[in-house]
Amino acid sequence: GAVVSQHPSRVICKSGTSVKIECRSLDFQATTMFWYRQFPKQSLMLMATSNEGSKATYEQGVEKDKFLINHASLTLSTLTVTSAHPEDSSFYICSARDRNSGGGFIYEQFFGPGTRLTVL
């Protein structure tokens, strides 16, 4: 089946530093990847939609200059949290859509295992 990986699985950084999280589709090509954030005991909140070869579409309230997204290839999207602060500590999850999954009513996201970010 379709597998999505994330790296790293866990990262601890100091306030003010930048952190890059990678999301890879291992056995399929993903023209679209999604980045979610999940705070404790809350639901997944979509941050942005990443399209290969074009700019990401950010959800309302998400700072594009703080959360830089690069979808450079059909199998890789990266999320960079710039100048991280403790309030950015969260669980970041990516998902990818198989470009061959079909349009219309067929829609399935394959999720990565998530990255736990802790900003001290």
Add this chain to the structure above:
Amino acid sequence: AQRVTQPEKLLSVFKGAPVELKCNYSYSGSPELFWYVQYSRQRLQLLLRHISRESIKGFTADLNKGETSFHLKKPFAQEEDSAMYYCALKVASGGYQKVTFGIGTKLQVIP
């Protein structure tokens, strides 16, 4: 704006008992709804989608547009059903597709 509501954060049932995980949505357009499941220490995965009208692992869900609900049901719970269940609503917005998730319900099946 679209919204997905799962009123129960935790649902505990005995093995063999019926299960119903509630999901209500608000969306002015034509909805596409899904249930996702996350077993302990595993990643989120799609369980079923309303458009397929399928039964997966004994679970079914019927879209009720009148009540704006998409409850997940299973007649006889099994211990391996214990997991987090998320209801999700897909909409098309501004030329791209977006999925909104509910807060999730933890299903605990008691042996």
